[in-house]
Amino acid sequence: MHIPDGYLSPASCAVMYAAATPFWYRASRKVKRVLTARMVPLIALFAAFSFVIMMFNIPLPGGTTGHAVGSTLVAIILGPWAAVIAISVALAIQALFFGDGGVLAFGANCFNMAVVMPFVGYYIYHWISGRSELTSLRRPIGAAVAGYVALTIAALFTAVELGLQPYLFRAADGTPLYAPYGLSVAIPAMMGPHLLVASVVEALVTGSIISYLQRVNQPLLMLTTELPAEARERAVASPRARILWVGLAILILLAPLGLLAPGTAWGEWGGEELRELGLGFIPEGLERLGGIWPAPIPDYEVPGLNANLGYILSAVVGIVLVSLVTWLVSRIVVRQSTKI
Amino acid sequence: MKMRKEPIFELERVSFTYDGKVTALREVSLAVAAREKIALLGANGSGKSTLLMILAGLYFPALGQVRAFGNALTEEAFKDESFAFSFRRKVGLLFQDPDVQLFSPTVWDEVAFAPLQLGLDQEEVVSRVEEALRLLRIESLRDRAPHRLSEGEKKKVAIASILSLHPEVWLLDEPTAGLDPRTESWFLDFICQLNEVGHTVITATHDLDAVDLIADRIYVLSEENRLIAQGTRQEILSDRELLLRCNLTHEHRHRHERLEHAHPHRHPERHIHPHE
Amino acid sequence: MRARRGFIERSIADITATLEKAIFSEELARKEGLLQNLDPRMKVITFLALLLAVSLSQGLLIIVALYFLTLLLAWRSRIPLGFFIKRVWLFMPFFTGMVALPALFNIFTPGEPIVTLWQTERFHLAITIQGLRTATFLVLRVGVSVSLALLSVLTTPWATLLKALHILRLPQVFILILGMAYRYAFLLLHTANSMFLARQSRTVGQMPGGENRRWIAASASTLLAKSYHLSQEVYLAMLSRGFRGEAQMLDTFRLKPSDWLWGATLLALALLAVLM
Ligand SMILES: Nc1ncnc2c1ncn2[C@@H]1O[C@H](COP(=O)(O)OP(=O)(O)O)[C@@H](O)[C@H]1O
Numbered sequence: 044m045h046i047p048d049g050y051l052s053p054a055s056c057a058v059m060y061a062a063a064t065p066f067w068y069r070a071s072r073k074v075k076r077v078l079t080a081r082m083v084p085l086i087a088l089f090a091a092f093s094f095v096i097m098m099f100n101i102p103l104p105g106g107t108t109g110h111a112v113g114s115t116l117v118a119i120i121l122g123p124w125a126a127v128i129a130i131s132v133a134l135a136i137q138a139l140f141f142g143d144g145g146v147l148a149f150g151a152n153c154f155n156m157a158v159v160m161p162f163v164g165y166y167i168y169h170w171i172s173g174r175s176e177l178t179s180l181r182r183p184i185g186a187a188v189a190g191y192v193a194l195t196i197a198a199l200f201t202a203v204e205l206g207l208q209p210y211l212f213r214a215a216d217g218t219p220l221y222a223p224y225g226l227s228v229a230i231p232a233m234m235g236p237h238l239l240v241a242s243v244v245e246a247l248v249t250g251s252i253i254s255y256l257q258r259v260n261q262p263l264l265m266l267t268t269e270l271p272a273e274a275r276e277r278a279v280a281s282p283r284a285r286i287l288w289v290g291l292a293i294l295i296l297l298a299p300l301g302l303l304a305p306g307t308a309w310g311e312w313g314g315e316e317l318r319e320l321g322l323g324f325i326p327e328g329l330e331r332l333g334g335i336w337p338a339p340i341p342d343y344e345v346p347g348l349n350a351n352l353g354y355i356l357s358a359v360v361g362i363v364l365v366s367l368v369t370w371l372v373s374r375i376v377v378r379q380s381t382k383i
Numbered sequence: 384m385k386m387r388k389e390p391i392f393e394l395e396r397v398s399f400t401y402d403g404k405v406t407a408l409r410e411v412s413l414a415v416a417a418r419e420k421i422a423l424l425g426a427n428g429s430g431k432s433t434l435l436m437i438l439a440g441l442y443f444p445a446l447g448q449v450r451a452f453g454n455a456l457t458e459e460a461f462k463d464e465s466f467a468f469s470f471r472r473k474v475g476l477l478f479q480d481p482d483v484q485l486f487s488p489t490v491w492d493e494v495a496f497a498p499l500q501l502g503l504d505q506e507e508v509v510s511r512v513e514e515a516l517r518l519l520r521i522e523s524l525r526d527r528a529p530h531r532l533s534e535g536e537k538k539k540v541a542i543a544s545i546l547s548l549h550p551e552v553w554l555l556d557e558p559t560a561g562l563d564p565r566t567e568s569w570f571l572d573f574i575c576q577l578n579e580v581g582h583t584v585i586t587a588t589h590d591l592d593a594v595d596l597i598a599d600r601i602y603v604l605s606e607e608n609r610l611i612a613q614g615t616r617q618e619i620l621s622d623r624e625l626l627l628r629c630n631l632t633h634e635h636r637h638r639h640e641r642l643e644h645a646h647p648h649r650h651p652e653r654h655i656h657p658h659e
Numbered sequence: 660m661r662a663r664r665g666f667i668e669r670s671i672a673d674i675t676a677t678l679e680k681a682i683f684s685e686e687l688a689r690k691e692g693l694l695q696n697l698d699p700r701m702k703v704i705t706f707l708a709l710l711l712a713v714s715l716s717q718g719l720l721i722i723v724a725l726y727f728l729t730l731l732l733a734w735r736s737r738i739p740l741g742f743f744i745k746r747v748w749l750f751m752p753f754f755t756g757m758v759a760l761p762a763l764f765n766i767f768t769p770g771e772p773i774v775t776l777w778q779t780e781r782f783h784l785a786i787t788i789q790g791l792r793t794a795t796f797l798v799l800r801v802g803v804s805v806s807l808a809l810l811s812v813l814t815t816p817w818a819t820l821l822k823a824l825h826i827l828r829l830p831q832v833f834i835l836i837l838g839m840a841y842r843y844a845f846l847l848l849h850t851a852n853s854m855f856l857a858r859q860s861r862t863v864g865q866m867p868g869g870e871n872r873r874w875i876a877a878s879a880s881t882l883l884a885k886s887y888h889l890s891q892e893v894y895l896a897m898l899s900r901g902f903r904g905e906a907q908m909l910d911t912f913r914l915k916p917s918d919w920l921w922g923a924t925l926l927a928l929a930l931l932a933v934l935m
């Protein structure tokens with residue numbers, strides 16, 4: 044789940060940094076302005092907590108193990124924006140001290156685990172738990188489901204980022220320069236263990252901690268209703284904030300497609316394209332994807348991807364991702380605006 | 384007892400509960416003037432720490448009035464930046480648990496935290512930090528991580544981190560707990576010196592020997608979280624019945640002449656008394 | 660059953676050991692050596708450039724050359740080479756090696772076969788040149804990148820590294836939180852460790868899996884509750900020392916001529932590696 048350096052091309056890393064940056068920016072503004080300074084040590088502690096939780100291997104029925112990320116849990120307790128910072132910090136410590144996750148790939152890892160995951164987890168939890176009682180069974184169940192889905196979706200994002208690499212970055216003789224497996228391999232290879240193991244652990248951890256807190260420490264569960272209540276009001280009420288939301292929505296939409304951005308073989312990289320890392324590149328990137336694909340494959344009778352299949356698959360995945368993200372963002376925007 | 388000319392703190396019938404359940408203070412009223420040397424005496428759980436937190440403007444009681452430097456001390460008052468700024472600059476609190484107070488990556492950063500927050504310029508920050516490190520003789524710890532120090536060292540760093548703030552009012556929560564005898568007696572001296580140069584010092588403790596040195600006036604909190612006595616050091620310390628009632632001493636405690644025993648007396652195992 | 664219990668045990672032991680290594684690395688960071696003397700901001704920039712070079716370069720030999728540069732730097736910084744090499748390459752095979760292995764074969768990486776392993780009419784299994792190259796790329800890139808990151812962390816005290824991150828325009832609040840989180844990770848692990856030991860001393864025989872999971876959930880929640888309480892206190896401690904939501908930091912770095920020299924040299928090497 045933690046992508047090391049070397050799996051993603053520098054261009055993809057840059058795109059992923061670009062995708063994560065507005066979230067970091069917004070999150071740090073929120074902490075400064077709205078969430079009150081009280082959040083600072085709290086976020087630090089939850090970052091440490093997530094860091095520790097990422098290192099706890101949990102026994103699973105059947106003798107295997109997996110570890111949780113804790114993003115959903117932190118998002119449920121502190122709210123998604125604080126979770127963005129907390130999990131990013133946990134990932135930074137992991138990257139620096141454990142070599143777990145790369146420095147260049149830090150943006151990608153944060154996007155998957157510190158942005159996608161807490162937001163998905165948070166909204167699924169609230170969708171399921173609704174306005175139920177603090178002690179209602181819907182809460183731990185909602186938390187478990189949210190944890191399961193959130194980690195799975197984060198894994199899907201990771202798989203897509205990795206799986207797109209061989210289509211985009213190949214040497215002249217067809218050697219993939221970074222992660223070597225296409226989407227048809229990367230997606231099942233990532234999703235299998237997550238669907239069966241890691242996400243189960245995340246669900247267990249998230250659900251059982253929430254259920255335990257219901258019994259022994261309810262104030263912890265009420266933090267988001269206390270703190271961001273005032274936070275939401277002020278943050279969402281201003282029209283400027285809504286513009287930012289729309290901007291973010293567009294960015295999220297573009298993030299998966301953005302991977303295609305510098306869709307050129309390595310040798311053709313020029314100043315032009317570097318400058319065009321902005322927003323106007325997508326059709327061009329897709330076009331190039333079609334262009335470079337067939338050439339370097341000498342015999343594709345061997346089981347594996349063929350050109351059209353790869354193209355269709357990536358398109359399908361792209362569409363699924365985009366609709367999913369649109370749905371999520373619309374939920375966010377709708378929720379926020381009804382709260383005003 | 385000194386004349387009470389400039390009141391710094393005035394509390395009127397202050398009650399405080401945690402989460403609406405645990406009562407930590409019941410109807411406490413007190414007044415502290417500038418340059419006083421005061422002890423809050425009470426057994427564990429009597430509400431000393433809570434009272435200091437209120438004096439430091441960190442907890443706000445739902446019932447009763449708190450005034451500091453002539454202003455009401457409320458959560459609302461702290462929303463005024465200039466009030467918050469001047470209050471925080473004047474009042475320093477040494478927390479009971481140094482682990483709470485030490486959060487910076489190095490000792491140096493820890494001691495520099497307060498002056499930096501005050502917005503002092505670089506040179507002033509550096510000179511204050513160096514001064515504090517020198518006074519506490521912890522220059523050699525400057526690059527160490529505070530959480531990896533010994534308990535006594537932590538306490539010293541915590542003290543230095545308040546010293547660099549240059550507060551007028553010192554609130555000390557069990558400052559001698561966990562210190563070795565030498566450091567302890569050094570610190571008690573230090574508190575007296577602070578007071579002599581014009582600082583107000585309020586110390587929470589249940590250590591009767593320490594109180595003897597660091598207080599002119601004493602407030603006593605009962606185990607029921609009420610203020611049940613106040614008076615001069617002599618008045619309070621000679622009232623054995625009161626001290627017994629508040630669980631601050633026991634039947635077998637021996638008082639020694641201060642000059643000969645400047646540090647707490649511990650009962651060795653052999654020192655056995657018949658119990659009734 | 661045995662294995663199950665071993666997992667938690669091993670996790671905690673692993674984590675504690677790794678953190679001990681972090682302490683060990685602080686020691687390396689305080690040695691006199693090439694990288695230790697390099698200005699930390701310059702170090703951050705040059706190492707990012709080198710990482711980028713490793714990532715951008717299309718020549719396997721160039722990446723190998725960059726690895727030797729890393730070893731040279733480690734040697735000049737008095738880092739025990741055996742430890743440095745082992746720490747990177749011992750843990751690598753588990754993940755990247757396993758990931759890279761299938762890519763050798765024509766099933767995953769079509770191309771010109773160099774070694775045919777299995778050939779029937781319908782099925783052909785071979786290692787391809789492309790597969791060999793892509794697997795080597797992956798393993799080398801990951802290994803050299805991890806080496807570079809490790810090298811910079813080993814030669815920079817944590818607190819200095821935090822300050823150097825400043826120049827990357829990270830919001831101050833991130834850096835503050837990063838520093839505090841690192842410190843709390845220690846505290847949480849200590850607590851986790853003692854909870855585990857406490858349980859171990861109370862458990863006779865093996866715990867069934869379900870009970871084990873419940874125990875983990877309960878202790879994780881206890882950990883969380885303790886964290887929450889502590890963070891509230893820490894917040895108050897910060898507040899009482901003037902914290903207003905924004906961290907202030909002191910910039911005490913000065914660039915020496917040798918910093919410029921080394922910075923320029925390393926940047927030039929990185930650029931060369933990309934252009935070649
Ligand atoms: N954060 C807290 N939450 C709930 N109860 C608390 C908290 N802190 C202190 N208390 C309770 O308040 C009472 C007074 O505590 P405290 O002021 O710490 O006493 P002292 O410092 O004299 O030992 C005690 O009964 C204690 O259990």
Ligand SMILES: [Mg+2]
Pocket residue numbers: 431432433479556
């Ligand atoms: Mg106390």
